[in-house]
Amino acid sequence: MTWLDTLRNTNRSRFAELGFPKTGQEAWRFTNLGALAGTPFQPAPPAFAKVAIETLPSVTPSHRLVFVNGFFCANVSASDILPEGVIAGGLAATLNQHPALIEAHLGKLAHDTNHAPQALNTAHIADGAVLYVPKGVRVARPIELVWIGTGANEPLSWHPRLLVVLEPGSEATLIEHHLSLDDGAATFANGVSELAVGAHARLHHYKVQRERNSAFHLSTVAGRLEQGAYYEGFLLTLGAKLSRNEIKLVLAGPGAEAKLSGAYLVRGQQLCDTTTLIDHATAHGSSQQLFKGVIDGAAQGVFQGKILVRPDAQKTNAHQLSRALLLSDDARIDAKPELEIHADDVKCSHGATTGDLDDDAMFYLRARGIDQDSARSLLIDAYVNEVIAEITFEPVREAFEALASAWRYAG
Amino acid sequence: MLEIVNLHASVGDRPILKGIDLSIKAGDVHAIMGPNGSGKSTLSYILAGRDGYTVTDGSVTYNGEDLLALPPERRAATGVFLAFQYPVEIPGVSNSTFLKTALNAVRRQRGESELDAIQFLKLARAKCKQLGMTDEMLKRAVNVGFSGGEKKRNDILQMALLDPKLTILDETDSGLDIDALRIVADGVNSLRGPNRAMLVITHYQRLLSYIVPDYVHVLAFGRIQRSGGKELALELEARGYAEFGVNEAA
Ligand SMILES: Nc1ncnc2c1ncn2[C@@H]1O[C@H](COP(=O)(O)OP(=O)(O)OP(=O)(O)O)[C@@H](O)[C@H]1O
Ligand SMILES: [Mg+2]
16 A cells, blocks of 8 residues: 555654654653663564463453554454444454555554654554444443563564544443563564544543563554543553653544543563643643552652643643652652643643652551551552542453552562 | 550650659559640550650560560550551541451451451441441541541541450540540440550540549659549649649640
8 A cells, every 4th residue: 555655664764864762852851762772673573372362351341352562363352243333453454444444544643753653653554453433333342452462582573553533422442451471582562542532422541551571662642532522541550661651632622521540550670651741722621630650669650741721722621640659769750740821711730749658557557457568558559549540441440450459469 | 464664765856755654454444644745645656666756765564575576566466456646547448448457467466267358347337336337437448538536436446346455545535526425435445354454545534434544644744743543633624734843824
């Protein structure tokens, strides 16, 4: 397909010019990609999962698509009966079946020519996932994407693309699991997601990333919400040596609403970067962000959150809070909340807090017979569960609580 | 049961307790009264094992064991219970999770079998009822949004569940309405017995007419200035602490 070749080629040369971001660039000040750039990654060949389907994570009966190193594996996927017109499948296959649909949407939201990881992804577009929901259709059961990384000896990279198009008045729930099958050499998953949420459509989007300790995980999300659209996003980060979730949401239509939250629990030498931009382009929009980190060992959290309120975005309601719990002296958080407001009739707030476990609460628990480790666990769970409670879809909420709770025992 | 000998303690560089001697036998109820800032809560925290207090001299022996050498959770397991002057709020932890975790932790340390969710709930509901608390308070986060009196009752609920040998009540009566005071006092009195002891810290005689003490002590300036029987409380109520050199206007 010539349009796709052109897209790839343009981005290939763009990435060649840009190279990997350096800490000298403001947007990458706290996240050093030196180790990533210095690893000789090879593009992962199409692979097949040697996994039993029942061992794959699933929070609930769902339409489940499984990917190995970015390639769709139909043999281990599970289909649910989907409402008529809904497309939920691998990108390469969908490109063959519905080329016009893909051409109409691919690269339309993620087109920032100065964004190196995004250019790199686009240069390598081969496979990924597509979710298309026609006008007014509500997909009751969730669609699950299981992204498996594997590779034992040589460092492999892949660049999966996710395209979500919700036509006006439609609704869907998307769950993403990112995990590693095994231990081994460094891996580099460089995903880009484009989310087009039509007028009054509703997208629930939950992601957990628990890749192995040698993994690099970059994810760039570009979303656009039309009039009255609703987006609920949650990011649970437990894995990878270095991860960055970069999310840009444009509230393009009046009255759009975005709820974006997340929890990250990191230890050892892990780094978890959350970078968000909520772009309020029109009036009566609302956005709410809450991110909570639990940082142990010599791990590092990075939070860069920007709220942009454009001149036309009167009556905007935008709130953002980053909180971090530092469990050790070497743990650190770099937080940079930012407001840029060009309208006068708006309600906006932002903030960042850092703390350690509450001594009074620790003593209260211990004075009731609970040992120090258990008391810490209770308080950490409570801290994390407060933000997990933002998830409105109960099976995911419970699954994520359990995953976060298990993190404490994995140390 | 409890022997406090020449106890000196500081917060930072500041001496707060300056030689406390107190002996509590099994079966006895002792009351401590004294002006604000005299060191009553400090004493109770030191007995419960809170960090931040340095014992500079003296000893505390509990059933023959050096109490000060034990971490707080061990003290709780061996039967020491402190009802806090200011019970702590713990957002995100439900009261029932907290109570069940505490009860099973204590039971485990005492070599007793743990309760499962159903057994626990049955027990907790029964105790709640006795204390005039609703089941709904088990579902809420520990003390979060509780009124002052509800927090105190919640502490007494913990006491009732953990079945302590030595109960220390630090101003449990403050913030309680008259009915609640009676309910709480009944709860405390039901734990009186020949194998148990109590240390009741209060500012008011009223509590002591419900929980009648065997001994009353006056703590001022970090020391026990005077000890007597229950009538001492009445005398203090009438005359204040002036005779101990405390300036009442201050
Ligand atoms: N953490 C602390 N830091 C500094 N000073 C402290 C600390 N804890 C206690 N103190 C001081 O020690 C003294 C005794 O305090 P304590 O709370 O034991 O008094 P109290 O007798 O319980 O008073 P009240 O009747 O008001 O409850 C006070 O002067 C108090 O300010
Ligand atoms: Mg006090």
